Amino acid sequence: MSPAARVQVPLLPNHKLRSRASVSGAVFNVSTSIIGAGIMSIPATLKVLGVIPAFVMIVIIACLANISVEILMRFTHAGDSTTYAGVMRESFGRVGSVAVQICIMITNLGCLIIYLIIIGDVLSGNQPGGLAHLGVLQEWFGIHWWNSRAFSLLFIVVFVMLPLVLLRRVESLKFSSAISVLLALVFVGICSVMAISALVEGKTKTPRLLPQLNNHTSFFDLFTAVPVIVTAFTFHFNVHPIGFELNKPSDMILAVRISLVLCAAIYFTIGLFGYLLFGDSIMADILVNFDRSSGSAVGSLLNDIVRLSYALHLMLVFPLLNFSLRVNIDELLFSKKPILAKDTTRFLSITFVLLAFSYLAAIFIPDIWTFFQFLGSTSAVSLALIFPGAIVLRDVHGISTTKDRITALVMIILAVVTSAIAISTNIVSFFGNNS
Numbered sequence: 001m002s003p004a005a006r007v008q009v010p011l012l013p014n015h016k017l018r019s020r021a022s023v024s025g026a027v028f029n030v031s032t033s034i035i036g037a038g039i040m041s042i043p044a045t046l047k048v049l050g051v052i053p054a055f056v057m058i059v060i061i062a063c064l065a066n067i068s069v070e071i072l073m074r075f076t077h078a079g080d081s082t083t084y085a086g087v088m089r090e091s092f093g094r095v096g097s098v099a100v101q102i103c104i105m106i107t108n109l110g111c112l113i114i115y116l117i118i119i120g121d122v123l124s125g126n127q128p129g130g131l132a133h134l135g136v137l138q139e140w141f142g143i144h145w146w147n148s149r150a151f152s153l154l155f156i157v158v159f160v161m162l163p164l165v166l167l168r169r170v171e172s173l174k175f176s177s178a179i180s181v182l183l184a185l186v187f188v189g190i191c192s193v194m195a196i197s198a199l200v201e202g203k204t205k206t207p208r209l210l211p212q213l214n215n216h217t218s219f220f221d222l223f224t225a226v227p228v229i230v231t232a233f234t235f236h237f238n239v240h241p242i243g244f245e246l247n248k249p250s251d252m253i254l255a256v257r258i259s260l261v262l263c264a265a266i267y268f269t270i271g272l273f274g275y276l277l278f279g280d281s282i283m284a285d286i287l288v289n290f291d292r293s294s295g296s297a298v299g300s301l302l303n304d305i306v307r308l309s310y311a312l313h314l315m316l317v318f319p320l321l322n323f324s325l326r327v328n329i330d331e332l333l334f335s336k337k338p339i340l341a342k343d344t345t346r347f348l349s350i351t352f353v354l355l356a357f358s359y360l361a362a363i364f365i366p367d368i369w370t371f372f373q374f375l376g377s378t379s380a381v382s383l384a385l386i387f388p389g390a391i392v393l394r395d396v397h398g399i400s401t402t403k404d405r406i407t408a409l410v411m412i413i414l415a416v417v418t419s420a421i422a423i424s425t426n427i428v429s430f431f432g433n434n435s
Helices: 023-035 038-049 051-078 084-124 136-141 149-165 170-200 219-232 236-243 249-281 297-333 344-364 369-394 402-434
Strands: none
Touching: 023 038, 023 170, 023 236, 023 249, 023 297, 038 051, 038 170, 038 219, 038 249, 051 084, 051 219, 051 236, 051 249, 051 369, 051 402, 084 136, 084 149, 084 236, 084 297, 084 344, 084 369, 136 297, 149 297, 149 344, 170 236, 170 249, 170 297, 219 369, 219 402, 236 249, 236 297, 236 369, 297 344, 369 402
């Protein structure tokens, strides 16, 4: 089977599906794909941008994400492909499809490793710079071999993640995704209650409505927040797997819009209340703030619930990102083979290799945040904005309007300029701090 023909075949043929997926299931799967670990970095962007610019930027990026998904779905159904890589192949040939596949592999594999690192930190702690931070299991039961990082992560991988990643339909993950969204809401709810309580007691500082430029924050630092928000709204790798299990394209558009509104509200809520709770001491990863002693039994319990709820949330996000990663790796390496869903040996082999690699990377590379911050400014931004914009400008099906082309140019310019400035600023900051 040729690569061109292979991308025209749905992930699972229609006659193999006993029932079509539901819009509600798609909403949960899309929302889970969006939230991921992005929720943890949003509060820090409010510290950089200020409340008003951050709110405006969240709304703008959510709107652009909605437009880019509409573009992908419209050009998908105008052609013969049923995957993101296939749509890019129709527009830019083999180079286009490989570019998408590499970006998805970088983005998703990086996220899977980071998820396991976070889960390991929550359960078994870490030692950044030699300073020990105990995990929840160690705080509760003391330090033992069975709650060490390697063993606790192995238990989670085998008994929680493995059964979920072996499912062959995205729709099958709708219940775990629903629980994942609920856990994210628990995370936001507890943060909100803690922030409101601190506000009533007068322990919070008034958040900055606008950015404050000083010796520590330059104008160019403001651009570093944009790729963070774009990355937090990057779910385009799952648009086709989720969309092609629905009855019609309009169902996917509806599911995406509901999910974007829900996730934008979650992002701004956690950003505002997280900023109120911790002020300028808020870290790039808000979970680090909850790792500090609260000074009371109730506060410590709430801190543990926040950390555990988010760790459980990430365990249930993991299978969704693994799903699209597995399909794209298969499409890149085995383009002439039958579709992955029909080949059990290949399906299991790729699944086990990915799971084992993610686990080992999370154990032996405990700090890869800086590395993937740079990748997030390139691969995630490309998937969310640059590639959809390029598809519109290429317009191989002749369906782009003037409005489409203007929007596409805005998306590409915004992505390229902000990413270039963010990467440059991060490089200067990194070498400045290490000099």
